[in-house]
Amino acid sequence: MENVPVRVVLAESSPLSQKLLERMLEGHSDIQIVGTTRSGREALRLTEELRPHVLCIGTKLTELPSLELTQEVMAKSPVPILVMGERAMPGLEKAPDAEAAFTLLEAGAVDVWIRPRAIALASDPETAELISKIKRLSRVPVISRPLKKRSAPVGELVPPLPLKTATAAVPFPHLEPGERLGGRLVVIGASTGGPQVLVNVLSGLPRNFSAPILCVQHISKGFLDELVVWLDRQCSLSVSIAVEGEIAKPGHVYFPHEDQHLEIDARGRLHLSSLPPRDGHRPSVTVTFESAAKSYGSGAVAVLMTGMGSDGAVGLRAVREAGGSTIAQSEASCVVFGMPKVAIEMGAAQFVLAPPDIVRKISTLIS
Numbered sequence: 602m603e604n605v606p607v608r609v610v611l612a613e614s615s616p617l618s619q620k621l622l623e624r625m626l627e628g629h630s631d632i633q634i635v636g637t638t639r640s641g642r643e644a645l646r647l648t649e650e651l652r653p654h655v656l657c658i659g660t661k662l663t664e665l666p667s668l669e670l671t672q673e674v675m676a677k678s679p680v681p682i683l684v685m686g687e688r689a690m691p692g693l694e695k696a697p698d699a700e701a702a703f704t705l706l707e708a709g710a711v712d713v714w715i716r717p718r719a720i721a722l723a724s725d726p727e728t729a730e731l732i733s734k735i736k737r738l739s740r741v742p743v744i745s746r747p748l749k750k751r752s753a754p755v756g757e758l759v760p761p762l763p764l765k766t767a768t769a770a771v772p773f774p775h776l777e778p779g780e781r782l783g784g785r786l787v788v789i790g791a792s793t794g795g796p797q798v799l800v801n802v803l804s805g806l807p808r809n810f811s812a813p814i815l816c817v818q819h820i821s822k823g824f825l826d827e828l829v830v831w832l833d834r835q836c837s838l839s840v841s842i843a844v845e846g847e848i849a850k851p852g853h854v855y856f857p858h859e860d861q862h863l864e865i866d867a868r869g870r871l872h873l874s875s876l877p878p879r880d881g882h883r884p885s886v887t888v889t890f891e892s893a894a895k896s897y898g899s900g901a902v903a904v905l906m907t908g909m910g911s912d913g914a915v916g917l918r919a920v921r922e923a924g925g926s927t928i929a930q931s932e933a934s935c936v937v938f939g940m941p942k943v944a945i946e947m948g949a950a951q952f953v954l955a956p957p958d959i960v961r962k963i964s965t966l967i968s
Contacts, residue, residue, distance in 0.1 A: 606633035607739040610651060612644035612670070613637075613659040613685060618716060622657070622685070625728045632732060641665030649678045654739040657683045658710075660701040668704055675709035675746040681738040682710040686821070699827035706796050707831075709746050711738050711936055715821040737793070737909070741936055785812040785967050786849070786865065786897045790886030790916070792819040792908025794936025796828060798956050800835050802904075803854060805960035808837035812902075812967050813849035815863055815871075815893070816856050817886045819908065825859050843871045857884040864892035880912040886940070890916025899924030902966050904959060905950070907935040911943040918949035926966050928952045928959055 609626070611634060613619045619637060626632050636647040641662035648656055656674060660667050671682055686702045702713050714734050717727055791799060795818045803814070820828060826842070832854070833840035843855040848869045857863030861873045862884050879885035886905065890913060893901040903920040905913045907930055921927045929941035929950035944950050952962055 606631055607655060607735055608633050608635045608651070608653040609655050609657060609735060610634075610636040610638075610644060610647045610653040611657050612639070612641065612647075612662055613657075614639045614661045614663055615659065618659065618685075621716065622731075625731055626735075629732060632735060639663055641667060641670040644670055645673050645677075648674055648680060652678070653680060655683055655735050656680050657685055657714075657735070658705075659685050660687075660698040660705065667701065668708055671705050671708040671710055672746070672748055675743070676748045677745075679709075679743045679745045681741045681743055683734055683738055684710045684713045686713050686715050686824070699824045700831070702824065703796065703827060703831040707800070707835075709743070711741055711743070712793055713821060713824065715823070737937060784869075784897070785900045785902065786893055787812050787814040787902045787904070787963060787967065788889055788893045788920075789814065789816045789904045789906065790890065790908075790913040790940070791817075791906040792910065792912065792937070792940060794907035795819070796831075797936075798906050798930065798934075800832055801956045802906075802960055802963075803832060803836045803838055803840070805957070806836075806838060806964065808852055810838060810852045810967070812851055813865075813869070814838070814854040815843075815849070815865060815889055816854055817863060817884045817889050817913075818856065819882060819912070822859060825856065829856055843873060845871065845873050847871055857889075860884075862888040864888060865896050866892075867896045869896075880910065880915075882910075882912050885916075886913030887916035887919075891919045894919040894923035894925060897923075897925065901925035902928070902963060904928045904930075904963070905941050905944050906930040906956075906959075907937055908940040909937045910939050913940050914944040914947060914949055917944045918947055921949055921951060926951060928954055928962060930959065931955045 611622050635651050635653055638644050642665040658667055684702045684705045687698050714731055829840050838852055838854050840854040843863055849871055858873055860883055862876055864872045879888050890903050901920050903917050905917050917927050927950050929944045931953050932938040934955040
């Protein structure tokens with residue numbers, strides 16, 4: 602799409618936010634706003650008639666809700682959808698529309714961008730990030746998704762999933778100095794497009810999965826807690842934020858706290874740290890992978906999935922060099938073939954697989 606402006610439709614219910622977005626994108630010759638609206642129904646019409654390269658939507662559209670718009674677009678006129686979330690208020694950890702954003706990702710949206718709260722607060726890096734995401738999404742192939750029948754009328758609460766039963770406490774193992782705990786461990790890293798792939802991979806593993814899983818997902822500030830809640834609802838595995846010093850248990854998935862690295866020692870205990878960013882990231886996929894390589898050696902299974910940049914590639918190589926098993930997501934199945942591409946090029950990946958095959962390979966390696 603070189604030399605051709607990326608055609609964008611903006612759908613945002615707030616006039617101030619709409620103006621903010623227009624101001625951030627105006628003057629960039631490689632971005633062309635072909636339509637703006639506050640209405641989900643109008644956004645659907647504009648998408649069908651104008652065929653934009655990217656549709657940018659807020660989470661609270663009028664007339665046709667954002668979820669129904671996403672479902673309609675993906676069924677009738679599929680284009681990459683960028684969800685524009687609201688930044689968390691100062692002093693609050695959770696973004697106000699995080700839950701809605703993950704619902705839209707599940708329905709077919711590709712990525713989330715967190716907008717500033719006011720025009721005066723829009724920094725050059727934030728504008729550059731928005732333009733970068735739009736350009737990147739314009740190259741993402743999307744396929745249609747048939748509309749699903751509603752399981753409950755709009756506004757009616759869907760019964761909650763059964764509660765997951767607590768597991769017994771794991772006794773602390775006695776190890777001699779330098780001795781490894783042994784057993785198996787799965788470590789997963791992802792960035793752009795990761796939440797959708799994570800839910801597919803993790804939901805494909807059984808509740809009695811016989812190894813702990815550590816996950817690092819690059820995600821905007823304020824969205825991590827809701828990601829964990831969303832994944833926990835979708836999976837039979839238990840998904841949670843790691844607690845310093847706890848022993849990683851089989852059938853449990855652990856994420857680091859925001860802005861902290863996650864490591865595991867030879868005794869199976871989890872550790873969080875505020876050491877400097879690695880590859881520009883904290884948490885860093887490479888930090889977690891290298892920890893798995895050091896502590897679990899040949900018992901580690903590392904999976905590097907969709908994402909921009911190179912984080913995790915060096916860590917994947919460390920796992921392979923330690924005798925562990927390494928998997929990179931295939932180019933055709935990635936939203937952004939960045940991190941896996943670097944790992945493949947440096948010879949770090951033993952297997953290059955699409956998500957369904959990743960699930961099967963993890964199950965085979967662990968069993």
